Amino acid sequence: MTAAPSGPAFSVHDIPFSTYGSWFDISPVVAEKTYADDLHLVSHQNGMHAVLRLIPLAEGERVRTDWRATPGLLTWTGERGRVDLAYETPDTVRLRGSGLDIGVFAAAQALTPFSGTYFFHDPAADAHVFTSYETGRRYRVTVLSGTVTEVAGNQALGSAGRGLTVTAGADGVWEIAVEELDTARPPFTSEVSFDEVVEAARTAFADFVDAVAPWRSAAIPAAELAAYVVWSATVRPAGLVTRPAVLMSKHWMDKVWSWDHCFNALALAPGCPELGLDQFQLPFDHQDASGALPDSVTHSEVLHNFVKPPIHGWAFGRLRRRLPTPPSQAELAAVYERLERWTHFWLTARRAPGAELPYYQHGNDSGWDNATTFDPERVVVTADLAAFLILQMHELASLAKELGREDDARRWTRTAAETQATLLDQLWTGDRFVAQGVATGNTWSTSSLLDLMPVVLGEHLPAEVGSTLADHIKAHLTPYGLATELTTSPHYLADGYWRGPIWAPATVLIEDGLRRAGHHRLADDISARFRTLCETHGFAENFDAVTGTGLRDRAYTWTAASYLLLAEAHAHRDGR
Secondary structure, three states, rough: OOOOOOOOEEEOOOOOOOOOOEEEEEEEEEEEOEHHHHHHEOOOOOEEEEEEEEEEEEEEEEOOOOEEEEEEEEEEOOOEEEEEEEEEEEEEEEEEEEEOOEEEOOOOOOOOOOOOEEEEEEOOOOOOEEEEEEEEEEEEEEEEOOEEEEOOOOOOOOOOOOOOEEEOOOOOOOHHHHHHHOOOOOOOOOOOOOOHHHHHHHHHHHHHHHHHOOOOOOOHHHHHHHHHHHHHHHEEOOOEEEEEEEEEOOOOOEEEOOOHHHHHHHHHHHOOHHHHHHHHHHHHHOOOOOOOOOOOOOOOOOOOOOOOOOOHHHHHHHHHHOOOOOOOOOHHHHHHHHHHHHHHHHHHOOOOOOOOOOOOOOOHHHOOOHHHHHOOOOOOEEEHHHHHHHHHHHHHHHHHHHHOOOHHHHHHHHHHHHHHHHHHHHHEOOOOOOOEEOOOEEEEEOOOOOHHHHHHHHOOHHHHHHHHHHHHHHEEEEOOOEEEOOOOOOOOOOOOOOOOOHHHHHHHHHHHHHHHHOHHHHHHHHHHHHHHHHHHHHHOOOOOOOOOOOOOOEEHHHHHHHHHHHHHHHHHHHOO
């Protein structure tokens, strides 16, 4: 057994082992905040479902092993031997072992007419097959070398242990293939050795990281791992996912939310431009008749009960400048039409009669679900929403001008100026922005960083407003970055979601706005603290603002993408 690991090592407790394009991973994380003792094949078709339990055995008994993962190879190592696993294709893994046997068992024992996993031997393929009600897919195990020593629960109904055990042949090695498939395909065969499978996987990831982070160096130590988090969370088109998609995670946050995708698109644009554009466009494929984007998209579900903030004009303005080849006129026209419809949604469906500024219906619409800004009321006019729309209108004006639509360009420029004047007149107090309840007309300010998000307007802000916001933002800085609620606030919670923890999107948006407003030193400081946070504590969904500890889902792609964005910009500034 000569397969050698390559690339950054990582803990599968934090980051699932997977590959580009696959809808399943290998991980002990089997549900939200639920960790099993064994590694499982976990599928994300029809939701997150642990399907198969993979157990190293000796003489029929489970043995203790250590897990080691690198981008191309996952290994169980015990006193008596080892088991290796690698992806041959996005829907097929190969496993090989010596000194240890392998047990492949259904994760759930119960089988009902509508749930669970059925198990049988398929004579046509000479393979053992698990069929999962939860994923609606089949999992076929083909023995390539070695011997099946035990089969449990073949064709069993009701509650039963289901699976098979494989041991080595005379050469001391066994090997199997496990496939995720729909209904049927020819019996599994392969012309490549296990070591060649590992080398191909290693090369595929190396090519990806070279494309997305060619600027990396020893001074940016987490670039490869950040790239792996993004690469391994990418799935091929399937179900309602219309394009290759970077899920937020291959843990339980296995969706594309309609603002998270923007950060992945930006990180991918220079090195993988088609994939970057796909990330930007995917939620727009599900834009509804009103112009609204869905809240989220995943394999078998598109949710419209909330929306997400309109950061897409800001994002596309940056995206097209990062692409190695400028978009064609046809591509620009298609994006213009989609952004225009998205903007009209906010200016029509989300403005109260006689009002000039739009409102959120709930904190979820803002992306900051439970921020203290929404404590007094939930249907609220906020300054961040107006700021994002102003930037979107500026981008629409720019696109219209490039497309030769001069009247549209003038109209969007005028509407942006009018909206900004209203924002400053109605929500700026001279010291800070306030929120306003749509039902009551009451206004309030809070200790939430959300109240300071209009700094994203950058160069469009009056200098004194930008400087005042910058001063308030400094108060949110901890050694690890920007706390979303002041740590001195009575509402601060260490693991309070948007009531304290550090988040990647807020960091990137604020850093960019400060830089465009001329506050480079503060922007540099925020970037440096966040990069150090990721290099120390990984790429979690969010982080404890005081200790830096990663919180919630520990393998979040917009965090990894944000690290790549900030690290790339830093590398280029440092190079100059």
